[in-house]
Amino acid sequence: MADLVPLVPLLMTSPTTRLSGDIPPDDKLRVLVVAESFLPQINGVTNSVRRVLEHLSAEGHAAELVAPTGPDLYAGFRVRHARGASLPFYKDFKIGLETRRRLRTMMLRFRPDVVHIASPATLGYQAAKVASELGIPTVAIYQTDLVGFAERYEVPGGARAMARLTRRIHTRVDRTLAPSSASLQQLVELDVPHTARWPRGVDLQQFHPVRRSAELRRELLGPDDGRLLVGYVGRLAPEKELDLLSVLAHDPRYRLVIVGGGPEEQRLRTLLPGAAFLGVLHGDELGAAYASLDVFVHTGRHETYCQSAQEALASGVPVVAPRAGGPIDVVTDQVAGYLYEPGDDADLARYVDLLAADPLHRRRMGLAARRSVATRSWASVNSLLVDHYREVIALREAWAAAGWAVVASAR
Numbered sequence: 001m002a003d004l005v006p007l008v009p010l011l012m013t014s015p016t017t018r019l020s021g022d023i024p025p026d027d028k029l030r031v032l033v034v035a036e037s038f039l040p041q042i043n044g045v046t047n048s049v050r051r052v053l054e055h056l057s058a059e060g061h062a063a064e065l066v067a068p069t070g071p072d073l074y075a076g077f078r079v080r081h082a083r084g085a086s087l088p089f090y091k092d093f094k095i096g097l098e099t100r101r102r103l104r105t106m107m108l109r110f111r112p113d114v115v116h117i118a119s120p121a122t123l124g125y126q127a128a129k130v131a132s133e134l135g136i137p138t139v140a141i142y143q144t145d146l147v148g149f150a151e152r153y154e155v156p157g158g159a160r161a162m163a164r165l166t167r168r169i170h171t172r173v174d175r176t177l178a179p180s181s182a183s184l185q186q187l188v189e190l191d192v193p194h195t196a197r198w199p200r201g202v203d204l205q206q207f208h209p210v211r212r213s214a215e216l217r218r219e220l221l222g223p224d225d226g227r228l229l230v231g232y233v234g235r236l237a238p239e240k241e242l243d244l245l246s247v248l249a250h251d252p253r254y255r256l257v258i259v260g261g262g263p264e265e266q267r268l269r270t271l272l273p274g275a276a277f278l279g280v281l282h283g284d285e286l287g288a289a290y291a292s293l294d295v296f297v298h299t300g301r302h303e304t305y306c307q308s309a310q311e312a313l314a315s316g317v318p319v320v321a322p323r324a325g326g327p328i329d330v331v332t333d334q335v336a337g338y339l340y341e342p343g344d345d346a347d348l349a350r351y352v353d354l355l356a357a358d359p360l361h362r363r364r365m366g367l368a369a370r371r372s373v374a375t376r377s378w379a380s381v382n383s384l385l386v387d388h389y390r391e392v393i394a395l396r397e398a399w400a401a402a403g404w405a406v407v408a409s410a411r
Helices: 002-011 044-058 100-110 122-134 146-152 158-170 181-189 214-221 242-249 265-271 283-291 307-314 345-357 359-372 378-410
Strands: 030-035 062-067 077-081 083-087 090-097 114-118 138-141 175-178 195-197 228-233 254-259 276-279 295-297 319-322 337-340
Touching: 030 044, 030 100, 030 122, 044 062, 044 077, 044 114, 044 378, 062 100, 100 122, 114 122, 114 378, 122 138, 122 158, 138 378, 146 158, 175 181, 175 378, 181 195, 214 228, 214 254, 228 242, 228 283, 228 307, 242 254, 242 265, 242 345, 254 283, 265 276, 283 307, 295 307, 295 345, 307 319, 307 359, 319 345, 337 345, 345 359
Parallel strands: 030 062, 030 114, 062 077, 114 138, 138 175, 175 195, 228 254, 228 295, 254 276, 295 319, 319 337
Antiparallel strands: 083 090
């Protein structure tokens, strides 16, 4: 019975008393999204949150976003700004900080049917606690491997602290959605209950083989250069293990293409002489950069999903990625690309060489790469997310009904 007490205030509140936002039709939901980071930061969390908000808007749901940064409105929804701070081992990644009192006020004002907590850390933990106190169903998205980051940055006691924080957060929510089988296994090892797999979508129009650009290839290779373009897209940060690319940088058969920015850029420019650093790209430019590659290479082993690999596959480019984390599910080994031993630059180079040596094999893998993601549109993936929302809401309602029945029988 004690666990049902927080439900009472919401059960006794009529929907007509909601204080903020348009009231959606009966079959639509009110979703409060809480994110540790948002625009102008460009990362996997931001991109997923953007897609979720866009889907909710297109489907006629009501939503608000709580995040440390961002515009005042996104996809027609209000963005409420929380205080932010940088992680001690990841200086340019800002996470949200907010008091429980302010979060409680936001939730009481908006009256969400469900709280979506994106890649929770400090802000997400507070949001989970407040939602639990108010009896609001919660869905948390496990998207950032905080334990792996702490290990990579060698923070004293950091891995243990991040494991404890991850467990505290995800044992408090109604359901945790993880993007890959590897991340689900991490949660099992942390004794996190109520988990399910929810993959990431991909924009099948932005990332498409037709965006291959002869002009961009001429700019990068010259008119008579027979080298292959081997590229990486993503953050230039230590946990991405980009030093592994040095095994390709000195091979005369390849020209490396690096898309993205981050704290490692200057060091990598020295380490990878002759590589083309294109900076952070968006929209059509990003789509053209992917599709113009001959081989896509990913190096980091701590990816919960590896969205950049999925975008390369959608662009019809075979992928060489570590056999660890998200790529295990994203890349069909020996069909759409190859999975190599994590951290093994010789193994990485061996698979790139296989693709380089046989243009027909490379072409077949590129076609298979596109086919492998044909059903992973954001619309289909986010429809599954809304189904998860409805399921946790129904479970809460069932628990509440059972609780009221117990109360009535005791009278």
